[in-house]
Amino acid sequence: MTGKMNDIVSSGLAGSLALAAAFLMPLFFNDWELLQLMIYVILSMLALSLAFIWGFGGILSFGHAVFFGLGAYAYAIAAANFGETTLPLLLSIAVPSVFAVLFGYFMLYGRISDVYLGAITLSLTLVFEKFMNSTAGPQYVIGEARLGGANGIPSIPRLNVPGFPDWVLSTSDLFGLCVILLAGVYIGLKFLISSDFGRIIIAVRENEMRAELLGYDARKYKLITFVIGAAIAGLAGCLFANWGGFISPKVFALSQSIQIIIWVVFGGVGTLVGPILGCMLIQWFTTYLTTVNIINKDVVLGALLTAVVLLLPSGLIPTIQRLINKIRLPRNTTARIAVEKAESRP
Amino acid sequence: MDFYIVAGLEVISGVATLVLVAVGLAIVFGMMRVINLAHGEFLMLGAYTAITATNAGINIFVSMLVIAPIVVGLLGIVVERVIIRYLYGRLMDTMLATWGLSLLFIGVVTMVFGNTTSGISSPLGPVTIGSVSTSGYKFFIIAVTICVIVGLYILFKRTRFGLIARATMQNPDMAATLGVDPNRTYAATFGLGAALAGLAGGVIAPVTGIVPTIGVVFGAKAFITVIGGGGSVIIGTISASSVFGTINQVTSFVSTPVMGEVAMLLAAIILVRLLPTGITGRFFKGGI
Numbered sequence: 015m016t017g018k019m020n021d022i023v024s025s026g027l028a029g030s031l032a033l034a035a036a037f038l039m040p041l042f043f044n045d046w047e048l049l050q051l052m053i054y055v056i057l058s059m060l061a062l063s064l065a066f067i068w069g070f071g072g073i074l075s076f077g078h079a080v081f082f083g084l085g086a087y088a089y090a091i092a093a094a095n096f097g098e099t100t101l102p103l104l105l106s107i108a109v110p111s112v113f114a115v116l117f118g119y120f121m122l123y124g125r126i127s128d129v130y131l132g133a134i135t136l137s138l139t140l141v142f143e144k145f146m147n148s149t150a151g152p153q154y155v156i157g158e159a160r161l162g163g164a165n166g167i168p169s170i171p172r173l174n175v176p177g178f179p180d181w182v183l184s185t186s187d188l189f190g191l192c193v194i195l196l197a198g199v200y201i202g203l204k205f206l207i208s209s210d211f212g213r214i215i216i217a218v219r220e221n222e223m224r225a226e227l228l229g230y231d232a233r234k235y236k237l238i239t240f241v242i243g244a245a246i247a248g249l250a251g252c253l254f255a256n257w258g259g260f261i262s263p264k265v266f267a268l269s270q271s272i273q274i275i276i277w278v279v280f281g282g283v284g285t286l287v288g289p290i291l292g293c294m295l296i297q298w299f300t301t302y303l304t305t306v307n308i309i310n311k312d313v314v315l316g317a318l319l320t321a322v323v324l325l326l327p328s329g330l331i332p333t334i335q336r337l338i339n340k341i342r343l344p345r346n347t348t349a350r351i352a353v354e355k356a357e358s359r360p
Numbered sequence: 361m362d363f364y365i366v367a368g369l370e371v372i373s374g375v376a377t378l379v380l381v382a383v384g385l386a387i388v389f390g391m392m393r394v395i396n397l398a399h400g401e402f403l404m405l406g407a408y409t410a411i412t413a414t415n416a417g418i419n420i421f422v423s424m425l426v427i428a429p430i431v432v433g434l435l436g437i438v439v440e441r442v443i444i445r446y447l448y449g450r451l452m453d454t455m456l457a458t459w460g461l462s463l464l465f466i467g468v469v470t471m472v473f474g475n476t477t478s479g480i481s482s483p484l485g486p487v488t489i490g491s492v493s494t495s496g497y498k499f500f501i502i503a504v505t506i507c508v509i510v511g512l513y514i515l516f517k518r519t520r521f522g523l524i525a526r527a528t529m530q531n532p533d534m535a536a537t538l539g540v541d542p543n544r545t546y547a548a549t550f551g552l553g554a555a556l557a558g559l560a561g562g563v564i565a566p567v568t569g570i571v572p573t574i575g576v577v578f579g580a581k582a583f584i585t586v587i588g589g590g591g592s593v594i595i596g597t598i599s600a601s602s603v604f605g606t607i608n609q610v611t612s613f614v615s616t617p618v619m620g621e622v623a624m625l626l627a628a629i630i631l632v633r634l635l636p637t638g639i640t641g642r643f644f645k646g647g648i
Contacts, residue, residue, distance in 0.1 A: 315467075
């Protein structure tokens, strides 16, 4: 099966799964259960956005939650001001994207990478957290919306059908929308990665110097990757604001950004399905730990991250793939050697 | 006049605290090219060690200056043997693994001590300068920082351990050929960095409310200070701390402490963008 065929099959599978889930699950689950499931879907989209910029663009941001938070705040503020939510939805994607263009230009055109990029993005998320926490006073108002400091913005209006301000989405509608959007983002990224653009960003990730010598401006491609990731994170933030009807500066906390990194590391850097699975498994497990309340969840998450980095450096999905290949392909055949060679590439 | 003295003292003690908090991380980064994102949690553990020891009836200065660094230093050696040594040369993986470790420590301490603020009272009373009175503990922090810096300089420049450490960091294979065990040097250096974090935690315990998550903020500050300072351990830490500490304190004076922190972080972002190899990557090259 060629790569393109593979993409079409997996995209078709993801699309039909999403459609089935969007239409069938509301029949079997009540609103409360749908809300519990919806958060996994929304956070998976956030995981996908980092999976793209880190796994394929090679940019590890320690402050990726900034774009998620910006999207959520942009939606909350705009929705409080406009009433109709079509423009706020677009703004929740546009604001993080524009910010990513500016900040990404500032970082990436200075050829900042690795640990230095880590230091800058980590500082960025701390700046947002500290600043938003200090906006409790009545002078911090944008139009009708008070920023509210550490208490955040409560009772954010839910999305309505574009053009019909009174036709507000029900919980099952919102669930369906989230599932379809997640599948849409997944399919979009899948095709983007196998396009020419995708090949170039992977080339840049593998060897920036070589890509530049072949005539590609690595900085430009990294910036575009970064902005696409920020836009997806912003959309996820908008859905998150819709989900809880509430947003607070907690989204900018360092722990939020590390959470996203844990999902991606656990699922497998350089894959798209991995981070989605990683996010769902870890979120489910965290929720479970909080309910049974035997052991602090930070202990488990921390131990898990350290253990995965030490023992399973390529993550869950790539490891499973390797195991399957080992069973499927007989010993020392040409095919097997070719597969192992392909896998041993950094 | 008195105001300027107090303001100046405020700035100097802010800078000194930052030096004290960051220097352990700077040693580990400068010598081993490893960023330990659990540095802040080492500091937090130092603070809890000092509090626990003091509450157990041990003299406060002994628990801050002796027990906290020793306990955390030993823990650092264990961490190096169990985790860090498998990850040398993989900078990003080390950061992720130690970040996991930091979450683990936060969780364990939360389970043991609870999510409440602990503290010990400051052992030194107020000091009066002219018409203004200020905390005498600020002088103590400045004195400890000076001792640490001088001690490190002597350790690295004048002792056999310092010579071996610097040689191993420059060329581990060559050092090994000459009969040095690089593994022991790495473990000792990492332990030293952790011990200094423990010391910093012990020293700030009486002036800060200690909660399990306190290390996050201090760790982040130490991280940007070290990256801002660049490769040279002592000069880098002092210069970056001076820049960031001054900006923080001055902005706090004219605005609010929160804005002081924000200004410092923005300064860090701009500094790293302009000087990606840190201050000592551009200036004072070759110093220690």
